[in-house]
Amino acid sequence: MKAQVVTPELRQWILEQAKAGCRPEDVLASMQASGWDGAVAEQALEDTLSQFLAERAQQAALPPPVPVPGPLLDGAPTQLVLADRTVQVLLTMHNPRVVLFGGFLSDDECEALIEDSRPRMTRSETVVNATGGSEVHGSRTSHGMFFARGETPLCTRIEQRIAELLRWPVINGEGLQVLHYAPGAEYRPHYDYFDPLQPGMASVLQRGGQRVGTLLMYLNTPPRGGATVFPDVALEVAPIKGHALFFSYDRAHAMTKTLHGGAPVVEGDKWVATKWLREGEFR
Numbered sequence: 001m002k003a004q005v006v007t008p009e010l011r012q013w014i015l016e017q018a019k020a021g022c023r024p025e026d027v028l029a030s031m032q033a034s035g036w037d038g039a040v041a042e043q044a045l046e047d048t049l050s051q052f053l054a055e056r057a058q059q060a061a062l063p064p065p066v067p068v069p070g071p072l073l074d075g076a077p078t079q080l081v082l083a084d085r086t087v088q089v090l091l092t093m094h095n096p097r098v099v100l101f102g103g104f105l106s107d108d109e110c111e112a113l114i115e116d117s118r119p120r121m122t123r124s125e126t127v128v129n130a131t132g133g134s135e136v137h138g139s140r141t142s143h144g145m146f147f148a149r150g151e152t153p154l155c156t157r158i159e160q161r162i163a164e165l166l167r168w169p170v171i172n173g174e175g176l177q178v179l180h181y182a183p184g185a186e187y188r189p190h191y192d193y194f195d196p197l198q199p200g201m202a203s204v205l206q207r208g209g210q211r212v213g214t215l216l217m218y219l220n221t222p223p224r225g226g227a228t229v230f231p232d233v234a235l236e237v238a239p240i241k242g243h244a245l246f247f248s249y250d251r252a253h254a255m256t257k258t259l260h261g262g263a264p265v266v267e268g269d270k271w272v273a274t275k276w277l278r279e280g281e282f283r
């Protein structure tokens with residue numbers, strides 16, 4: 001006897017019958033009436049329905065997607081004219097959502113951010129999941145500081161530029177963070193969103209909800225090393241003075257493929273400024 005092949009069309013038909021409320025025995029009977037072997041039909045029915053239920057359970061376990069910031073790139077512009085600056089679009093990726101901009105900051109702005117931050121630099125810390133506090137950890141060996149939102153006229157100018165570029169309110173942004181990596185310093189791969197299942201995260205999430213996007217601004221060009229890497233998609237972005245790297249994550253889940261890190265600086269040092277964007281107003 002010729003083998004009977006269960007095609008995607010047959011699976012689709014089975015699902016349609018089930019969704020329309022047909023009982024499995026009736027679906028089986030009509031398959032047999034149209035020439036299907038009983039055992040093959042039964043197996044096809046069982047496989048199709050169990051696969052469908054497994055997929056639905058998996059989807060139900062995912063956090064739902066939320067709106068995220070992002071530039072308007074309709075028509076594939078090569079540059080975006082903002083109120084106070086024209087920015088180049090150098091690279092776009094859809095999954096993960098990554099966009100690299102050229103000329104986002106002027107040389108003067110990069111240098112001023114570095115100088116303004118120098119007096120307040122301390123060893124960078126990472127969030128402690130259990131408490132929501134932070135501590136020094138070997139996975140992050142930079143030094144850094146935070147500006148309050150709008151702390152200086154330069155912060156305000158950059159924050160307004162970010163809000164216009166990414167179409168996201170200034171008040172949803174955390175204060176700018178400036179980071180300094182000495183030779184050998186790195187930030188091992190991590191997600192920028194918070195794990196909502198961790199006990200300490202409730203207090204962190206109270207201040208404006210989840211992080212949904214990151215803009216990483218490179219303030220100098222180290223001669224070697226210091227790329228921002230996305231291991232899930234083998235992407236490495238070179239740190240070039242004035243460039244800004246944007247990525248967004250519409251849910252706190254690895255499916256966003258936004259695992260990323262700062263590779264060790266090999267020669268020279270590296271300065272960056274980070275802007276994290278929240279779902280709601282960051283207070």
Ligand code: PD2
Nearest residue numbers: 187227228260261262272274
């Ligand atoms: O400095 C970097 O390249 C880097 C890499 C990954 C910074 C951050 N994450 C961050 O500030 O979140």
Ligand code: ZN
Nearest residue numbers: 190191192260
């Ligand atoms: Zn990060």
